Amino acid sequence: MKALVLQGPGQIARQDVPDPVVKDADDAVIRFAAVVIEAVGVHEAFDMCTRMVRPGGRVATPGGPQHNEIIAPAQP
DSSP, X not given: OEEEEEEETTEEEEEEOOOOOOOXXXXXXXXXXXXXXXXXXXXXXXXXXXXHEEEEEEEEEOSSSSOEEEEOOSOO
8 A cells, every 4th residue: 555654854755555454442544535624724734634634635725705626746
């Protein structure tokens, strides 16, 4: 499977990795969404949504003076 791998401070790479296996109670598998809707209206929430969306996915911010939508880059 493909994964974003933290290689160091500010260094993230997309790599092929083995499928995850949960071994301990405090392990977690995090998946990213193809579409994320940000409806809170604060900049920090929008930034969090852009980090949660898959490459090529969409972040939608409905409401307000205009509806905005961004498409994440296909490759990080």
